[in-house]
Amino acid sequence: MKKDHQVNEESKNKQLETFRARDYEHSMTTNQGLKISEDEHSLKAGTRGPTLMEDFHFREKMTHFDHERIPERVVHARGFAAHGEFEVYESMKKYTKAGFLQEPGTKTPVFTRFSSVAGSKGSAETVRDARGFAVKFYTQEGNYDLVGNNIPVFFIQDAIKFPDLIHAVKPEPHNEMPQAASAHDTFWDFVANNQESAHMVMWQMSDRAIPRSFRMMEGFGVHTYRFVNDQGEAHFVKFHWKPKLGAHSLVWDEAQKINGKDPDFHRRDLWESIENGNFVEFELGVQLLEEKDEFKFDFDILDPTKLWPEEDIPVKIIGKMTLNRNVDNVFAEMEQVAFHPGSVVPGIDFSNDPLLQGRLFSYTDTQLIRLGGPNFHELPINRPVCPFHNNQRDGYGRQTINVGQTHYHNNSLSNNKPDTAPEEDGGYVHYQEKVEGRKVQARSDSFKDHFSQARLFWNSMSDAEKEHIIAAFSFEIGKVNDMNVRKQAVDMFANVDMNMATQVADAVGVEAPTDVTQSSESKSSPALSQENTAKVPDTRTVAVLIADQFDDEALEPFLKASLDAGMTVNIVSEKFGKLTGKNGATVDVDETLLTVHSVLYDALYVVGGQAKQQQKFDADVADFVNEAYMHFKPIGSAPAAEGLMEKTKVKPGPGILMDLKVSGEGEQWVEAVAHHRFWDRNIYA
C-alpha cells in the first residue's frame, strides 16, 4: 500500500478546525451545556448573606479556574510558536525514504516553537541564552519532530549531565536569583568544572545568544542523525535551518533595555510579522556524510560539542519552511505542544550520540507530568494528520472511544488487528547498526578535546564579534561573586585564546592566566561569522521622529522608498494624532516618544518640526538618536533636522546619513538599513 505524500498543507489546519470553539458567537452555558442566566452574582442567602453550596455554576467556574495552570516546561518554558508549511526543493530519495522528502513540491504542515532555555514562562525574551528551534512536521507517516537550537553544539556530551547543567544555569536554589541569566556563580562554576562546555559557551558569549528576532537566527538539529534510503543504505546527517533574512543580533546593552521596554519583544516580532503578511522563511539544509567516512575527522562525529565545518562538508539546501499562520490560542497550541526527538518517520534514524540517546528518554517522560498523563498525543496540536491505531488504552483524559473486544496483540478474536506493517508497507524498522562493546560508564577518548573547535569558532569571528565576546565574558564572569570561580573560568578560556582570557582577567579583577596552553587550532570557518550572513532590508523597523510643520518634501519619498523596500515604518511624535507638513501633507502618528523607545527599532529617520513642547521634544529625540547611535544603527536625518541633530552625539561616520533626501529607490538608505549594524563606527570619539 503506497502512501500519497502530496499532503494538503492545510490538512493540520482542517483537523484543528474540528476542535475550535467560537464561544463569542453563543450564549453562555455550564460545561454540561446548561444555559446560564447569571454570571455576576453568586447564589446567596439574601443579598448580604453567605454563598450557597448549591451554586453549581459558581463551583464549576471556580474549580476550573483553580486548576487552570499546568507545570511550565522544565527548560524552554518561555517560547512562542506559529503554524506553517514545509516544501521540498530537491528529492532526498537517494539518501532517505522519508515520504515527505521524496518529491520536489511536496508540502507538509509544520508547527514551530522558538524559545529561550533558562528563563521561566514569564521571563523577558532578549536575554543572553541559546534559543530553542523545535519543528513538528505533520507527515503522512506520522509526526516528525526536529527539536533543535540556534547554536549547533551543546554544553555537555552525555545526557546524564543535563540535570546538573540545568540546575547550574537556573536561578540559584537558596534565593531564586537571577532570573533567565547565566551570569551567576553556579553556572560559571559548572562551566569551569565541566570543560566539555567550552565550545558552546563561546557561542553563548557571542552575538548568537542575543538574536534580533526569532526570524533572524539559524537553527540546528545539533546531533548527528541518520538518513536511511529504501535500499537500507545509511548516511550520517546534520540538519540546518537558514533564515532568509540572515542571522542578526542585538547589542547587549540594547538587549537588556528591551527586556524592560518590551519583555515580549521576540514574540511580538514573530506575531506581527505573520499578521502583516511578512511570512517567515527558513531553508532546510543537510550535511551528509557517508558511513565509511565516520572516522575521517579530527573530532568524533558522535560528539554533540562538535560541528561539521560547512567548508568541509557543504550544507545542501533541500527545502523551505514558511511560517504563515498565528495560533488561535496560546495555551491550547503552544503550551500543549509536545516535542520529542524520538518522533521519527521511516528513513530518519538516530546515531549513538550519548546526548541524543538520553533525550530519547526525557521528552515523553516530561510530557507525562507537564500534560498530566499518557494521552497527550490526543491533544489537537499533537495529533498526527494520519490515522493512528494500537492497543494502548485508558489513562487520564482519554478521548478516543476505542471500539471492539480486544486490546492486545497477538489475538485471534480481531484477526490479529491492529497488526504490524512490514517495512515495505511503511513499518518503521530501526537501522541495524552493528554494535559491540563492554558495558562501561565512561567517555570515549575521542570526545576529550574540548578546545580545538572552541578556538575554531574564535578564529572565525570578525574583530567586532571578538570584542563582543570579550565584553560578554567580562559581564558574565564579573557577575560571579566567588573570586575563585572567576579565576577558574578565566583560566579555562585561556585554552581558547590567551589574549581574550587576559583581557577578561583584567576586566573581572583576577590574575591573568599563566599555566595554560592555548589550543593550536589554526583553522577558521567563515560560515560561523554573522558578518557573512544575508543582509536585506525586508521587515526592518524604522522610527521617523517628527513633529508638526515637518518637511513633507523629505518625508514622502523617504516613506515610499522604505515601504517599497519592505521596511515597517512608525511615525513617532510627542503625542498621538495627525501632523501637518509645511506644504500641507498630513501623516498619522503611530507611536509617541513615551510609548516606544529607540531600542525597539532597527533604524531612525529624524525629520523634526514644530513641537508643542519644543525643548522636551528635542531632548527626547536626542535621547532616541543617541541610543541608536551607541547601538551602531543606521540613522538618517532630513536637511531641516540639522539643528536637532546638532543636539545629539552623532558624528559623521559609517551608517550616518545626514541631510538625507531620498530620491527614487533610496539605494543608499536601503543599503544602510540592510547592513544592520555599523560596528566600525567609533561611538566613543
Ligand code: HDD
Ligand atoms: Fe531539550 C525541551 C532542544 C538537550 C530534555 N529541548 C527542549 C526544547 C528544545 C530543546 C527546543 C523545547 C521544545 C518546545 O518548544 O516545546 N534539548 C534541545 C537541544 C538539545 C537538548 C537542541 C541538545 C542538543 N534536552 C536535552 C537533553 C535533555 C533534554 C540532553 C535531557 C536528557 N528538553 C528536555 C526536556 C524538555 C526539553 C526536559 C523540556 C520541555 C519538553 O522537553 O517538552 O525534556
